Amino acid sequence: MKWDEFFVTGEPMIYAAMVSIVVVSLAIPIALTYFKKWNWLWMNWLTTVDHKKIGVMYILSALLMLFRGGVDALLMRGQTAIPDNGLLDGQHYNEIFTTHGVIMILFMAMPFIIGLMNVVIPLQIGARDVAFPRLNAISFWLFFAGAMLFNISFVIGGSPDAGWSAYFPLASLEFSPTVGNNYYSLALQIAGIGTLLTGINFLVTILKMRAPGMTLMKMPMFTWSVLITNVIIVFAFPVLTVALALMTLDRQFGTQFFAMQSGGMDMLWANLFWVWGHPEVYIVILPAFGIYSEIISAFARKNLYGYKSMVVSMVAISLLSFVVWAHHFYTMGHGVMVNSVFSITTMAIAIPTGVKIFNWLFTLRKGKISFTTPMLYSLAFIPIFTIGGVTGVMLAMASADYQYHNTMFLVAHFHYVLIPGTVFAVIAGFHFWFPKVFGFMLNEKLGKLSFWFITISFNVTFFPLFILGLNGMTRRMYTYSESTGYGPLNMLSMVGAVGLAIGFIILVYNIYWSVRYSPRDIDQDPWDARSLEWSTHSPVPEYNFALIPTVNKLDAHWFAKKEGKPLATGKYEPIHMPNNSGLPVIMGALFFFWGFFMVFSWWIPAIVFGVLILGTLAYRSFEKDHGRYISVEEIERTENALRGAQHEN
Amino acid sequence: MKIDHSVPMEYSTDENKMKILGFWIFLGAEIALFSTLFAVYFTLQGNTNVGPSASDLFHLSPVMIETILLLSSSFTIGLGVHAMRLGLKKPMMTFFGITLALGAAFLGVEVYEFVTYVGEGATIQTSGFLSALFTLLGTHGLHVTFGLLWGGSILLQIKKRGFTPETANKSFIFSLYWHFLDVVWIFIFSFVYLKGLM
Amino acid sequence: MKQLFPAQHVMGFLFSLLLSLVALVAVLFDLSFTAGMTILVVTALVQAGLQLFLFMHVKENAESKTLYLNILYALFVGLVTIFGTLFAMRWGYMVK
Numbered sequence: 001m002k003w004d005e006f007f008v009t010g011e012p013m014i015y016a017a018m019v020s021i022v023v024v025s026l027a028i029p030i031a032l033t034y035f036k037k038w039n040w041l042w043m044n045w046l047t048t049v050d051h052k053k054i055g056v057m058y059i060l061s062a063l064l065m066l067f068r069g070g071v072d073a074l075l076m077r078g079q080t081a082i083p084d085n086g087l088l089d090g091q092h093y094n095e096i097f098t099t100h101g102v103i104m105i106l107f108m109a110m111p112f113i114i115g116l117m118n119v120v121i122p123l124q125i126g127a128r129d130v131a132f133p134r135l136n137a138i139s140f141w142l143f144f145a146g147a148m149l150f151n152i153s154f155v156i157g158g159s160p161d162a163g164w165s166a167y168f169p170l171a172s173l174e175f176s177p178t179v180g181n182n183y184y185s186l187a188l189q190i191a192g193i194g195t196l197l198t199g200i201n202f203l204v205t206i207l208k209m210r211a212p213g214m215t216l217m218k219m220p221m222f223t224w225s226v227l228i229t230n231v232i233i234v235f236a237f238p239v240l241t242v243a244l245a246l247m248t249l250d251r252q253f254g255t256q257f258f259a260m261q262s263g264g265m266d267m268l269w270a271n272l273f274w275v276w277g278h279p280e281v282y283i284v285i286l287p288a289f290g291i292y293s294e295i296i297s298a299f300a301r302k303n304l305y306g307y308k309s310m311v312v313s314m315v316a317i318s319l320l321s322f323v324v325w326a327h328h329f330y331t332m333g334h335g336v337m338v339n340s341v342f343s344i345t346t347m348a349i350a351i352p353t354g355v356k357i358f359n360w361l362f363t364l365r366k367g368k369i370s371f372t373t374p375m376l377y378s379l380a381f382i383p384i385f386t387i388g389g390v391t392g393v394m395l396a397m398a399s400a401d402y403q404y405h406n407t408m409f410l411v412a413h414f415h416y417v418l419i420p421g422t423v424f425a426v427i428a429g430f431h432f433w434f435p436k437v438f439g440f441m442l443n444e445k446l447g448k449l450s451f452w453f454i455t456i457s458f459n460v461t462f463f464p465l466f467i468l469g470l471n472g473m474t475r476r477m478y479t480y481s482e483s484t485g486y487g488p489l490n491m492l493s494m495v496g497a498v499g500l501a502i503g504f505i506i507l508v509y510n511i512y513w514s515v516r517y518s519p520r521d522i523d524q525d526p527w528d529a530r531s532l533e534w535s536t537h538s539p540v541p542e543y544n545f546a547l548i549p550t551v552n553k554l555d556a557h558w559f560a561k562k563e564g565k566p567l568a569t570g571k572y573e574p575i576h577m578p579n580n581s582g583l584p585v586i587m588g589a590l591f592f593f594w595g596f597f598m599v600f601s602w603w604i605p606a607i608v609f610g611v612l613i614l615g616t617l618a619y620r621s622f623e624k625d626h627g628r629y630i631s632v633e634e635i636e637r638t639e640n641a642l643r644g645a646q647h648e649n
Numbered sequence: 650m651k652i653d654h655s656v657p658m659e660y661s662t663d664e665n666k667m668k669i670l671g672f673w674i675f676l677g678a679e680i681a682l683f684s685t686l687f688a689v690y691f692t693l694q695g696n697t698n699v700g701p702s703a704s705d706l707f708h709l710s711p712v713m714i715e716t717i718l719l720l721s722s723s724f725t726i727g728l729g730v731h732a733m734r735l736g737l738k739k740p741m742m743t744f745f746g747i748t749l750a751l752g753a754a755f756l757g758v759e760v761y762e763f764v765t766y767v768g769e770g771a772t773i774q775t776s777g778f779l780s781a782l783f784t785l786l787g788t789h790g791l792h793v794t795f796g797l798l799w800g801g802s803i804l805l806q807i808k809k810r811g812f813t814p815e816t817a818n819k820s821f822i823f824s825l826y827w828h829f830l831d832v833v834w835i836f837i838f839s840f841v842y843l844k845g846l847m
Numbered sequence: 848m849k850q851l852f853p854a855q856h857v858m859g860f861l862f863s864l865l866l867s868l869v870a871l872v873a874v875l876f877d878l879s880f881t882a883g884m885t886i887l888v889v890t891a892l893v894q895a896g897l898q899l900f901l902f903m904h905v906k907e908n909a910e911s912k913t914l915y916l917n918i919l920y921a922l923f924v925g926l927v928t929i930f931g932t933l934f935a936m937r938w939g940y941m942v943k
Contacts, residue, residue: 131667196678204671207913208663234674235924238682246689246784255687255773256698257782262779263696271936272685275928322927326935338939614798621802621819666909673914682923688932709874716867724860725900732851738849826941828902833896839870839891846874847883 008158010091018155041617047580048143049120049133052540054140058115059430061144068151070090070504073101074497077461081494084484090390091479094161095180101164102184106191107147108285109284109418112197112426114143117226119437120429121202123540124220125547131204133578139194139201140590146191150594153183157599160184163476165273165302165328166247166623168258168266173251182599185247190239196587199233202226211532213551217311220554221297223306223373225290228314232321236279245528252601258611267332274325282321284418286314288425289356292378295428296360298529299375300367303555306359307563308440313352320349330398331405339398353389359383372527373447377428380455388416393408393598405478415462415506427454427507435526439539440518442510452504464489464496497643530558537642543575543630546639572636574629581625588615651813652711654697657734657823662813671840686788690781690841703845706771712842715758716834722751723831726824733812742807747818748827749800752793759790763829764796782841789837792830799823859901864898866890 008014022564032038045053075096079087088096118136124130130136153159162171171181206227206576210219220225239302247269256262258269297304326334326342356395360382369375395404404410435441473486480486525534535557536545549567553559560567594609660666692705729744763783766772773783801838804820810816870890873883892941905914 131671200671200674200678201702203674204667207910208667208670217710231920234678235681235921238678239685242682242685243690249780249784253773255784256775256777259777262775263693263698263778265692265777266934267694267933267940268936269693272689275685275932319923322924333941334935335939335942336937337942341934434674463844486902549873564942582814601923617804618798621799642652660909668909669908670913673908674917675936677917678917678922681924681928684928688924690927690931692932692936710934713871720860720863720867722899723902724856724863727856727859728851730875730904731853733858735850737851812930824905832898835891835894835898838867839887843870843874843887844884847878847880 006156008155014155016270018064019035019153026169031406033049042582043310043389047137047582049129049137049569049578049580049584050542051122051130051133051136054136055115055120056437057140058118058143060113061147062108062112062426063277064604065111065147066504069100069108070097071330072499075593076495076502077490077497079478079482080490082491083480083484084486085479090478091161093161094476094486095154095159097476098160098163098166098168098490099150102150102160104285104418105144105164106188107150107352107484109422109426111143111147111431112193113229113287113422114139114195114400116291116429117198117202117435120433120533121205121223122209122224123536123544124223124531125206125210125214126532126545126551127205127209128544128548128575129578130201131209132201134282134581134584135197135201136585137581139198139583140198141584142194144189144392144517144589145192145588145592145634146189146194148162149592149599150183150187152596153180153187153628157183165277166252167273168269170258171251171269172246172259172266179599180325182248183600185244185251186197186595186598189244189248190236190595191239192244194234196237196241196405199230202230203234206230211549211551213556214490217308218551218556221285221293221307221310222229224311225286225293225314228318231277232283232286233243235443236276236283239272240276240280243269243276246272250404250411252598255577262374267329270329270332271326274328275322275620277328278325281417282317283424286317288422289314291425291429291432292360292381293363294529294531295374295378295432296363298432298527299372300364300379301370301528302363303530304359304366305362305365306355307554308361309355313355316352320352324349327398327401327429328398331404332402343398347393349387350393350396357386373442373451374428376448376451377424377431377455380451381428382426384416384420384424384455384459385408388418388420392417394592394595395411405467406474408465408473411461411475412465412469415465417432419458419462425456434514434528436533436538439522440512440514441522441526443518446506446510446513448512450503452477453499453503453506457496457503460495461493461496461500464493468493471544487558525561528561530555532567535560537639541638541642543577543635546572546575546635572632572639574631575635576627577624578627583620586598587613590616611618654723658812658814658817661817662737665789665814665818668818669825671823672825676825678702679829679833683785683788683836686781686785687789687840688834690785693777694845699840701769701771702778703782703841706766706769707842707845709842709846710793711758711762712838716838717756718751719756719831719834721750722755723828724733725751726827730821731779733817736812738807738811742804743818745800745804745807749797749804752797752800754825756793756797757792759786772826781801785837786805789830789833795820796823796827800827855901860899863897866894911943 007018012271020220032041048054050436075088076093079085080092145474148508157179160166160171160176160179160183162176162181162184166181166184169175171184205387206219206223235333246255246257250257250259250264256263257264258265259265293310324346326338327346330339330342354444360378369377395401395410395413402415431442468486468489473480473484522538524536524538526538529535531553532549535549545568547554547568547570556567590609590613594606594613597603597606597609654661657720660669670692677843700722725744728740729748732744763786773780788822800823803816806816807820867890870887872878873886878886899918905911906913
């Protein structure tokens with residue numbers, strides 16, 4: 001392989017990106033050395049096994065990926081804003097819609113949600129950490145390694161260009177000869193293993209580590225949604241693991257799974273991809289439903305309406321989400337029988353989802369609503385998501401789908417589901433739980449300003465796409481002629497996209513502003529909320545709860561406040577905590593290099609790194625690490641300091 | 650760390666209980682993984698292209714040897730866990746050692762089988778059917794290989810440290826893994842080999 | 848020595864060998880496809896159950912209910928994947 005094949009060449013934008021990558025990767029170590037922060041970074045962050053810090057790292061990475069995916073989106077909208085535009089060529093456009101999809105789903109939405117899960121779940125169930133803290137760190141570093149591996153593809157070797165669903169035969173070696181799709185299969189594989197481990201970890205955490213008295217039906221709704229989500233993760237991700245492994249085998253080892261000429265089936269890929277892919281949709285949406293349930297009930301000052309029906313509907317979704325996948329390819333050769341069955345299951349899954357909408361509406365009814373930033377997002381979510389849901393039922397009808405399939409109508413539909421569903425939820429959750437982690441609040445004025453920018457611009461961006469789709473504009477086409485008449489609506493969509501970008505810039509500015517100026521004198525429960533995480537200090541001490549609370553009903557913290565009775569009494573005892581470990585970040589690095597050499601089929605270094613990965617497992621197996629104890633004196637000191645800080649102010 | 654002496658040592662601490670539960674959930678994920686491989690195999694098993702079909706390729710005797718080896722290893726690791734619960738270190742190590750030896754013998758027969766297939770012109774690249782077959786068998790074989798490394802490292806730890814809540818927990822979890830591989834093999838034996846020969 | 852070989856384990860082992868031999872009937876005799884598959888399905892399921900209850904001690908776990916739910920869920924997903932894929936890619940593919 002020659003150097004000019006190794007690096008992507010010939011594009012001014014790519015050269016600019018290369019320069020900026022080199023500058024940033026030089027600037028970070030120089031700054032760390034100059035400010036003498038290496039030790040701080042290693043001790044406090046890279047080796048941490050603290051669920052709160054791991055959560056923060058997940059969310060930071062997700063924000064970074066939101067930026068990357070957002071730039072991709074702006075380029076796409078810019079390219080299609082006017083007919084016959086030449087901003088991007090066809091190849092570059094293909095790469096950008098592929099990376100946009102992969103990054104937004106797998107490296108933005110998933111880690112943002114897993115980050116919030118990490119921060120909130122142990123606090124919400126009254127635990128001191130997750131079940132397997134070190135495994136949790138490994139999950140994060142595997143995700144991070146996968147994300148970085150995927151991102152370097154656009155300067156080294158070339159990005160995948162067969163769409164985020166990477167359908168065969170297009171994604172086969174014959175039609176996509178660059179290493180782009182090797183990056184796809186290997187980066188997703190590494191990140192996917194991390195996600196599977198997260199799933200196991202949180203299932204055990206929620207099943208085994210709840211505070212005394214918190215039975216399953218007394219868990220907060222966010223915890224319930226995360227429990228169900230992780231059930232789906234555990235059983236859906238292995239399917240992706242297999243599908244990606246078969247892709248690697250087909251592209252790099254000459255097998256015949258998806259090749260048409262030697263007894264393979266190209267549609268088998270689509271089938272496997274969506275067997276995982278549709279449950280994946282519910283993996284990113286169910287925690288969002290949980291976040292909205294928490295926020296709506298907190299700011300309507302009422303308990304959640306229909307708690308049991310909400311739980312039942314989520315359990316139903318977890319099963320139904322596995323039996324609807326073929327609705328993603330109605331038009332690709334199935335008989336009437338297959339299409340009818342999947343059409344019916346798809347419409348059936350709309351029922352439990354619809355139930356939830358009524359749960360939230362009835363929670364709002366007669367509530368004393370306070371319109372905070374998180375609440376605004378939650379209120380905007382209900383009508384916008386309903387549009388997304390209803391258009392989904394339109395797409396569910398197999399015969400009608402022949403009209404909508406692969407048009408911009410579909411693109412509009414899933415953005416109407418995923419943005420108000422997942423993105424609004426993670427932003428709302430970010431504003432809601434921010435004070436818990438950092439001990440100060442995000443500015444409400446700036447928060448509301450960015451909310452209005454984002455919500456209005458979202459509709460301006462994506463509503464025109466419904467009409468464009470019905471007019472016949474297909475997805476993934478990089479340009480069109482003026483005579484099609486698609487120009488004006490695409491231009492309108494571009495205007496919306498710019499508005500969205502401004503909204504997100506205000507959001508980031510809000511973080512900056514709040515870090516510098518936001519008052520630090522907040523209470524541990526600034527929103528006057530309902531669940532256990534608000535019963536400990538903000539910011540949360542390392543051990544979460546000095547005394548483990550005892551729970552006797554749903555929203556126990558709320559009723560404890562009303563009745564003026566503390567949830568936890570007794571004397572401090574030494575607290576057992578896990579030790580930090582450098583092994584997870586080292587494993588992440590080894591997986592990154594293993595993946596990188598695999599991408600280029602450089603077998604010898606790949607084998608070396610594979611053996612090193614096994615070596616870290618062996619090291620871990622022989623290691624003796626019983627954790628450490630925090631002494632009673634230290635707990636008293638921390639507790640007094642945290643209490644004092646709140647009283648002084 | 651609180652140790653509860655009323656239950657077998659592998660369950661004796663909270664951490665141990667969580668690890669066993671976590672591993673069962675992992676086995677649930679493994680069921681999904683092997684089911685997907687079976688789905689691929691069943692879908693492609695008729696697509697033999699120019700290569701041989703299942704009934705041309707399979708022979709009963711190596712498969713029966715493999716089955717007996719793996720069933721026996723499942724039996725001996727069960728005896729190993731039983732010996733561990735009696736607190737007998739040496740018998741436990743012997744049974745685990747026999748288990749690993751049987752596992753290695755199984756792998757030997759499987760490799761021999763693969764070499765024979767390739768010698769008959771049936772490689773992983775020949776047809777959709779053979780790609781699916783080799784991948785399903787290979788994934789199971791890789792699990793067994795990993796099991797040999799894992800089991801070996803546990804044997805070393807038992808030898809050095811004796812029975813502690815940690816080593817007992819690891820040994821028990823390893824036995825779950827090994828039994829699970831046996832279950833997967835039973836399905837391969839029945840629905841790949843015997844069905845293919847039917 | 849005797850305590851090392853509990854009768855239950857030995858019987859279970861012999862029974863599992865017997866089940867493998869019974870499964871051979873499907874191949875050695877000229878049975879119909881349905882009869883052969885029935886034998887294979889029944890012997891495989893009994894074998895799996897034997898491992899699960901006798902050797903994997905699923906019953907003695909304090910969380911056995913969670914374990915059963917876990918296995919049932921996995922079987923649901925597994926069977927849906929296998930038969931759904933066959934339904935979508937074999938039986939209902941490229942037909943009118």
